[in-house]
Amino acid sequence: MSKRGAAKSLLWVAIFFVVIFMPKMLGGNQYWVTVLALLAINVLLVSSLRSVTLINEISLGQVGFVVIGAYVHATLMMKAHLHFWPSLIISALVAALIGLILAYPFLKVRGIYFSILTLLTAETFRLVAYYWTKVTGGSLGLTGVPGPGKESIPFVGVVDFNKPGNYYYIAIVIIAVALLILYYLERAYIGFQWRAIKDDNTLAGAVGINVIGYKTVNFVIAAFMAGLSGAVFASFQHNLSPDSTSRFGVTMSIYLLVYMVVGGKDYFTGPLLGTAVLTLLSEETRRLEQYQPMIIGGIAIIVMIFMPMGLVGLPRQFTGWRRARKMRTLERTAPPTAGATGMAAGDSPGEA
Amino acid sequence: MAILEVKDLSRHFGGLAAVNKVSVSVEEGEIIGLIGPNGAGKSTVLNLIDGTLKVSGGTIAFRGRTITRYPPHRRAHLGIARVFQKNALFKSMTVLENITAGAYLRTRHGPWGVIGHTYERVRRQPDVVARAQELLEFVGLQDRTHELCTSLPHGSQRELCVAVALASDPTLLLLDEPLTGMNAEETDSMISIIKSINQTRGTTVIVVEHNVRAVLGLCARAVVLNYGEKLMEGTPRECVADPAVIEAYLGTDSDVA
Amino acid sequence: MSSTALWLQSVINGIALGWLYVLMALGLTLILSIMGILQLAHGEIYMLGAFTVYYFVGKGVGLYPSIAISMVVLAVFGVILERGLFRSRPGRDPVLSSIVISTGLTLILASAVVVGFGLYTKSLPYLWPGSFKLAGATVPKDRLVAIGFSVVALLLIYAFLKRTRLGLAMVASAQNREGSFLKGINPNVMSMSAMAIGCALAALAGTLAGSILQIQPYMGGLPMIKGLVIIVLGGLGSIPGAVIGGLILGLIDGVVPVFGGAAAAAIAPLVIVVLVLLFRPKGLLGHE
Numbered sequence: 001m002s003k004r005g006a007a008k009s010l011l012w013v014a015i016f017f018v019v020i021f022m023p024k025m026l027g028g029n030q031y032w033v034t035v036l037a038l039l040a041i042n043v044l045l046v047s048s049l050r051s052v053t054l055i056n057e058i059s060l061g062q063v064g065f066v067v068i069g070a071y072v073h074a075t076l077m078m079k080a081h082l083h084f085w086p087s088l089i090i091s092a093l094v095a096a097l098i099g100l101i102l103a104y105p106f107l108k109v110r111g112i113y114f115s116i117l118t119l120l121t122a123e124t125f126r127l128v129a130y131y132w133t134k135v136t137g138g139s140l141g142l143t144g145v146p147g148p149g150k151e152s153i154p155f156v157g158v159v160d161f162n163k164p165g166n167y168y169y170i171a172i173v174i175i176a177v178a179l180l181i182l183y184y185l186e187r188a189y190i191g192f193q194w195r196a197i198k199d200d201n202t203l204a205g206a207v208g209i210n211v212i213g214y215k216t217v218n219f220v221i222a223a224f225m226a227g228l229s230g231a232v233f234a235s236f237q238h239n240l241s242p243d244s245t246s247r248f249g250v251t252m253s254i255y256l257l258v259y260m261v262v263g264g265k266d267y268f269t270g271p272l273l274g275t276a277v278l279t280l281l282s283e284e285t286r287r288l289e290q291y292q293p294m295i296i297g298g299i300a301i302i303v304m305i306f307m308p309m310g311l312v313g314l315p316r317q318f319t320g321w322r323r324a325r326k327m328r329t330l331e332r333t334a335p336p337t338a339g340a341t342g343m344a345a346g347d348s349p350g351e352a
Numbered sequence: 353m354a355i356l357e358v359k360d361l362s363r364h365f366g367g368l369a370a371v372n373k374v375s376v377s378v379e380e381g382e383i384i385g386l387i388g389p390n391g392a393g394k395s396t397v398l399n400l401i402d403g404t405l406k407v408s409g410g411t412i413a414f415r416g417r418t419i420t421r422y423p424p425h426r427r428a429h430l431g432i433a434r435v436f437q438k439n440a441l442f443k444s445m446t447v448l449e450n451i452t453a454g455a456y457l458r459t460r461h462g463p464w465g466v467i468g469h470t471y472e473r474v475r476r477q478p479d480v481v482a483r484a485q486e487l488l489e490f491v492g493l494q495d496r497t498h499e500l501c502t503s504l505p506h507g508s509q510r511e512l513c514v515a516v517a518l519a520s521d522p523t524l525l526l527l528d529e530p531l532t533g534m535n536a537e538e539t540d541s542m543i544s545i546i547k548s549i550n551q552t553r554g555t556t557v558i559v560v561e562h563n564v565r566a567v568l569g570l571c572a573r574a575v576v577l578n579y580g581e582k583l584m585e586g587t588p589r590e591c592v593a594d595p596a597v598i599e600a601y602l603g604t605d606s607d608v609a
Numbered sequence: 610m611s612s613t614a615l616w617l618q619s620v621i622n623g624i625a626l627g628w629l630y631v632l633m634a635l636g637l638t639l640i641l642s643i644m645g646i647l648q649l650a651h652g653e654i655y656m657l658g659a660f661t662v663y664y665f666v667g668k669g670v671g672l673y674p675s676i677a678i679s680m681v682v683l684a685v686f687g688v689i690l691e692r693g694l695f696r697s698r699p700g701r702d703p704v705l706s707s708i709v710i711s712t713g714l715t716l717i718l719a720s721a722v723v724v725g726f727g728l729y730t731k732s733l734p735y736l737w738p739g740s741f742k743l744a745g746a747t748v749p750k751d752r753l754v755a756i757g758f759s760v761v762a763l764l765l766i767y768a769f770l771k772r773t774r775l776g777l778a779m780v781a782s783a784q785n786r787e788g789s790f791l792k793g794i795n796p797n798v799m800s801m802s803a804m805a806i807g808c809a810l811a812a813l814a815g816t817l818a819g820s821i822l823q824i825q826p827y828m829g830g831l832p833m834i835k836g837l838v839i840i841v842l843g844g845l846g847s848i849p850g851a852v853i854g855g856l857i858l859g860l861i862d863g864v865v866p867v868f869g870g871a872a873a874a875a876i877a878p879l880v881i882v883v884l885v886l887l888f889r890p891k892g893l894l895g896h897e
Contacts, residue, residue: 297716
């Protein structure tokens, strides 16, 4: 393994241990465990957003699938008395199904209009949750969503997973698996088709790629992941509130986008880094609560203008700068050559 | 045997007929030219044949099958390939990746293969490797396999476009102004590539071109379009000598070599 | 109140609302079709228009002069935003960057107003105090003023777009961006004009709405959504479409809540949009 490869693997092992032992390290501090669990849920959500950018679309409506996932899961567990795990999967599948139905009309529309549509649809779902009081508890929200309950784990004994400190591990496992799936898909042959579609979707069609089909698959997977994150959230939070400032509102869609861009939308780890950095930043600036949106908004704009590749892309941006600067200094010192393309630093002045 | 039958093909934009009741019959294995002044609708006809544009009227049949309503990728499945007028390439990909993408239809993967196989594994399939190598040599790009396609000069990019189109091993190749923006040397190179495609692989070729001299050397038959309608068809020599065709060209600003 | 009176009242409310939506949608359409960007902070411009008036009224300036000032201030602000933030740079993906920048802007502007003016709702002076009776319904006079202003604004914009060189260039740009650049129309002038007009209209809408209802820092969110619904419904790049869409939506929002309940009113427009797009992906009067 190359030195870089070894360094990367070491980094992942370190992250792994940090994640596993974080709650212990924080001394069982409930507040921080909650923050971390929500952070993990958000990472999955932002990753689903990033997944859609692989086909060159920006979905501002992932929160709509979160609504579906959360409320279906809550209803299945509370009214149909399903167990945690089947309910989780079914909720995500329902979100994916809705994604499938919406995909057909949506994917016929390009660029900005697709984004507008997704935004409006997510708002619709939230409003449905807000007004369909019978099923969702309406504006008062839905309380008492149960968690996975008590399970007996070999060597550890009975663990109550309703407690945030323990639910944290379930969330981490689910999200890690989901992220691995997304990571794998991006490197699979289907990821290559998505790249082709993103580069030139007319040419992709001309070489036989079913563009709408592959875009649909992408969108449905993203919907599934978003729905999954919603269901995991529901059992964690135990309360669901569909008002406009909640996790289901437009503001959340905005934050998700910012997390992704700050981290770097071209990299798989972008959502992870962006969400982690900005969440921690929000925690540190709790005192300045009034100014928080301003800070986040400011960061978003600055990153978009000056660091478009995000934090993960920063090294590459630096090498790009250095290379450009090197070229410029070479241009200044090298003599003008007649039509030649090469610029050798060793050219002596006076050569024609 | 007619491989492609176009009957009364029409395409309207608003009230304007860009293509009006054009009928052409293309024999298997021939190179046929589609010529005419600027704006005659030649590219539109290609767009209709390969499915990029929807047909307003008329029918298209390929090997006896009516494909009028088929989306582009389905037509590709049947063996129709297209080289676009502007350099359409997968911009983030290298030369080799472009060809591998073009070979999508000829890679072996079942319906779940897109998820099951990684890109690397597909790329290493022996027949994919062989095909890519052959195509690269065919267009002369074997030395630039791992370069980003955007760093190639214009002429080489055009050749890559042809290679990508050939990657799916098509029976019918649609070339949209392949010689645009090329100098004399590149033009000759492209012409010999096209001839070779037709002779060694037996691919039927429809060429849309402005450069009438090139068409003279390349095509056995030509169809002349003007204002979206078929003016005449015949051997290139006949077409160029025809008074109506000459008038159509002189009446507009285009180059008659 | 009799049923007719109720109907009349809701229809008039709907029309007033509709006209305000039209102002929002018009601005958004101009910006979207001419600049090709999604200005998600447009709702905040609307809100800033209302708060600017609040500020000047607080300093003793009359309501109507304040409205004029506010429109000018926000127009200038819009131009500054265009030049500073939204101007496209090579190598930057315009769709993503405009969305991210405008969402960042939304966060900044809304929280700036919260910091500056506080969270609580405030009132603006009446456009025209009092109400009158019409067929048994009590119609507040300010609705009429709102409608009046909106109609006048629309007529002025219409005249501008159809009669002046700049206006005609803008219409051409809106319908076909690339084509108009080839004809020699300066894209920067187009963008600045689009932002200036769009923001002025939003400011006007915000002020009128703020006077009829109340103002608070988050008042821009809902009109933004309405604006988006309208431009999708009315058609992409279509200015008449924005007007028609706005009026339709206004009527729906005015009438449905009274007779169908708040739930239906909130969901109906969105459902309609999705349905319309299913069958006419370009919207009712769309171009590209």
